[in-house]
Amino acid sequence: MTTNHTLAKVGLGFAFLFLFASCTQQAQNETNAEATEVETETRAAGAEASSELDEAGTEADRDLNDFSTWVQDRTARAKTATKEEWQELKTEYKTREAQLEAKSSTWDEKTKQKWQQTKDSWNKFEDSTQARLGIPEDND
Numbered sequence: 001m002t003t004n005h006t007l008a009k010v011g012l013g014f015a016f017l018f019l020f021a022s023c024t025q026q027a028q029n030e031t032n033a034e035a036t037e038v039e040t041e042t043r044a045a046g047a048e049a050s051s052e053l054d055e056a057g058t059e060a061d062r063d064l065n066d067f068s069t070w071v072q073d074r075t076a077r078a079k080t081a082t083k084e085e086w087q088e089l090k091t092e093y094k095t096r097e098a099q100l101e102a103k104s105s106t107w108d109e110k111t112k113q114k115w116q117q118t119k120d121s122w123n124k125f126e127d128s129t130q131a132r133l134g135i136p137e138d139n140d
Helices: 002-078 083-106 109-133
Strands: none
Touching: 002 083, 002 109, 083 109
16 A cells, blocks of 8 residues: 555646746746736836927927027018018017927927027027117117
8 A cells, every 4th residue: 555655646746836837837837918908008108208298309309400490581571671571570589488498398409499599590580670770780
């Protein structure tokens, strides 16, 4: 009976070993599935954040391009403007500039540089126009 008893113990040991291996494999599969789910969610969140940044960058670029175009158009028009027309253009410029300035802290360096170049261009033109019209520089 010892041989049967030994065989039963060995059989029982193999059964427990098989059961343990099976449970371990199932736990590993569940862990892998959870990790894959987390990775998928992380990628989706990263893509969404990247998309939001791209949209913000695109909006900033669009706003700045619109403003730069406005400055170019008004610069051409202001070359023959009267004092009254010039004051209206200057007031409109200051309003538009303030609106964009409020957003500029979120812009990337390239957009900020273009913004500064556009403002510098306007300021040079403003100086020459005010000199042509006989308006002191400090008169806003």
